[in-house]
Amino acid sequence: MVEVFDRAGRLCVGIDPHESLLAAWALPISAAGARDFGLRVVEATAGVAGIVKPQVAFFERFGSAGFLALEEVLAAARASGLVVIGDVKRGEIGSSMAGYAAAWLAEGSPLEVDALTLNPYLGVEDLHETFATAVRAGKGAFVLAATSNPAGTRVQSARSDDGRTLARNVLDDVAAWNATTNDVLGPIGVVIGATVDLRAAGLGDVPAPLPVLAPGFGHQGARTGEARQIYGNLFEGVIVSESRSLLLAGPDGIADAIVERAAEVRGAL
């Protein structure tokens, strides 16, 4: 993962074609609108920031046409040399996870991405085979530990008999799995929102960094200048992920917004 940071930097641009954003960008509320939106964001990001994160929900809502649109956006992003994180938040029993892993991580799959987001709340061990699939393909994954939405806290900060929070259980499991590989930071990361109180979530004393996909900056209120303070020991692995704060710049302003934000993230991280 360290070489990805060197190559791609630490700003991840979200591709979230919300209905309101499509309207603001004068695009139709349709699969074609989502595709044009996505392609424009890819164009504005390439060569400036290194990572994009398409939010699958906003393509899936248009059914098969939406998936075709997504396939075009993914192909364009990968062809531009961008690292693509598929924000799919999949999580299933192991046997069904194999289907998702094939869809998103297999070489040549129409939905192939470089990493995907995973939901561990059916049991993090059931994701291990997907971790292994990702690593065999030279790819990665980010497992939800403590999410940026306030409603996540009650579930994710619940404590098990050993006193650890659910979020900490997830992180410890991922860190232990990473330790079986020879990747310095680890091929598998976690999602921890920048709006989360890490101490309350049981994540204040994590001994070593691992990759952290960090939404919550920008539109959700956290500031990159505070990233070191927010993430403590985890700071070295943080990838700042922003969607609306950039996308609201519109089709004419998006390129400048990404240039500006990429410079700020380089300065702060």
Ligand SMILES: O=C(O)c1cc(=O)[nH]c(=O)n1[C@@H]1O[C@H](COP(=O)(O)O)[C@@H](O)[C@H]1O
């Ligand atoms: O996995 C994510 O990216 C994610 C995790 C999380 O804890 N919170 C969160 O907002 N996200 C995603 O980040 C995007 C919202 O980013 P903003 O528009 O910058 O607030 C959406 O695609 C969310 O699904």
